[in-house]
Amino acid sequence: MSKAIEVVEKMADNAQAAIKYDKGAASGGLGSISIQGIGKSFATGKTTFRALENIDLEIGANEFVTIVGPSGCGKSTLLRIVAGLEEASEGDVGVDGDLVVGPGADRGMVFQGYTLFPWLTVRQNIEYGPKLKGISILERRAISNRYLRITRLESFANRFPKQLSGGMKQRVAIARALANGPKVLLMDEPFGALDAQTKLEMQEALLDVWEKEKTTVLFITHDIDEAIFLSQRIVVMGAGPGRILKEYPVTLPAERTSEVREHPEFLKLRRELTALLKHKEE
């Protein structure tokens, strides 16, 4: 049995060069997101709670946009509406002009909590999406090899999730989402549960992956430094009801190393964002 798998793995490696997994074809589009007039109300007993009010946001293909805001501003709800996991009370979301009516493979998601399938190995987790699509085992191996390499997880391919650290689990979650060739990648505070050091490493790893994949990313966080370090554009949301307060373009060099965190522009932006969020919380 294991011999057979080994043989197949070898074949997959050989086939990799020949097949050359075409990401453009897999994702089938560019990945622009159009959020128009989104509102969301929850019924809580007799009163209704207004979680989101009139949200308009356009995100271009291959753009990395981060939404920051205090807890309770509805940023996660907005992301889940884009993912199709929740229904908006008003408004529409479109991805490349297609109306979002439910969750789908075109919008990959990385959750804050660990959502790897514990009964699958790292490799099987990454191959989950392609397997559902009916992609052949050979091609699947090529895909998982590629994403294991990009996320530097090659030596953990046959481990189960419970044998991985928190940071590694999120690496696998990113690899799993990307291996499915989504048009956009939605990330809901993916590094929120990690310790400070691992968090910094993961941010750099994410940018590294994004450089290679150039997929559209919509990233949610309440960590201002994380938002500035990662994104090309920052959208600040406020609570009561959840709405967009302001947008900031991030004009830092495209090459983001840890020195960027000392950059005058970085510090200036951090001051502005801190002031804005602080002011709003008072």
Place this chain on the structure above:
Amino acid sequence: MSKPNQAVKRKRHAMQIFEDIPKRGFGITATLSFLVMLAFWSLLSYGELVNPIFLPTPDKVLTSLFEQLGTSVYWHHIGISIFRVSAGFVLASIVAIPIGLLAGTYRYGEAFVEPPMEFIRYMPAVAFIPLIMVWAGIGEWAKILLIFIGCFFQLVLMVAADTRLVSKDLVQASFTLGASRWQAIQTVIIPAVQPRLLNTLRLMLGWAWTYLVVAELVAVNSGLGYAIMKAQRFLNTEQIFVGIIVIGLLGLISDRIFAFLNRRLYPWA
């Protein structure tokens, strides 16, 4: 600041709330517990504090156990009892697991399935015996049916509860990876529920053994329950003890098999 006084420094107490203990400590304590039971039994029986007709001595029971196990009749009793338990239990599982999965997965399924089950499960299975005799006579099917009724309704509710414990996040993750509802059931709910399901089956098997004895107390001429009944008629308490101990051992063996399977089949859990 005073230095900690070395002289009065004591070891931590061995009994710590919820804390793990060494494997050896567990084994020794478990053995001890059996020995205490045996000692108490010995005291009562050898000390003749209780009439030997009511409570035979351990050595008499042990002798009787080996005597019985030396006869083919007794092995026949064991065999037929195992057959009845397995048949009733397997049938109940086959029918109950899909229904339980359905009730645990969809709220409409829950609404359709659970209220009637909650109602029926409070009806004592034993009270069905007269009805079962009318329906199925007094043949093998009657015993299997009683075990089935005893297990089925509980099992549906327990499987539904297990299913609801599957992480919703995992299901949603599968949706964002392109799974349809049916694929989410196949590739997430069914694998995720399995370790808990196996544990539920293990608990249920214990109940199946209980219902077996009830079933075999009525109108039968084979099985361990019958052996116990027959021994009672002759006031042969040793043999009653043997019957109870054999059933206990069989239950323990099946329990250990399930525990082993759980570790073996689901190393990821």
